[in-house]
Amino acid sequence: MYDMNNLKQLGALGKNAEPAMKAFQALDQAALADGAIPKKYKELMAVAVALTTQCPYCLEIHKDHAIKAGATQEELAEVTFVAAALRAGAAVVHGTHLMEK
Structure with missing residues (x-):
C-alpha cells in the first residue's frame, strides 16, 4: 500500500481540492521554514x-x-x-x- 510513487498523485489531489491544497502547502512551508527554531x-x-x-x-x-x-x-x-x-x-x-x- 505504501509506495513513494503514490506521491505522484498529489497533483491530482491538489487539482481536485485546489484551495485546500494551496492552504496546506502554505502552512507546511511556513511551519518548516527557518525561523526562531x-x-x-x-x-x-x-x-x-x-x-x-x-x-x-x-x-x-x-x-x-x-x-x-x-x-x-x-x-x-x-x-x-x-x-x-x-x-x-x-x-x-x-x-x-x-x-x-
Whole structure:
C-alpha cells in the first residue's frame, strides 16, 4: 500500500481540492521554514512526529530534509528514542485512568 510513487498523485489531489491544497502547502512551508527554531531542528521534530504517527511518507521526506539541513545519523538515532520515550510515556500516563480512585 505504501509506495513513494503514490506521491505522484498529489497533483491530482491538489487539482481536485485546489484551495485546500494551496492552504496546506502554505502552512507546511511556513511551519518548516527557518525561523526562531532552525530548519534542522524543525525537520528533526518532523521525524519524531512521523515516527510517532508511523507515516512512512513523512519519515522518508523529513529524513531526507533533515539530512539536507545538516542532521547527522547520531541525531536521527537520538530522535528515534525521543519519539519512543514519548510514545511509551503516553501509554504510562494514560494508564493512570485505569487505576481506581
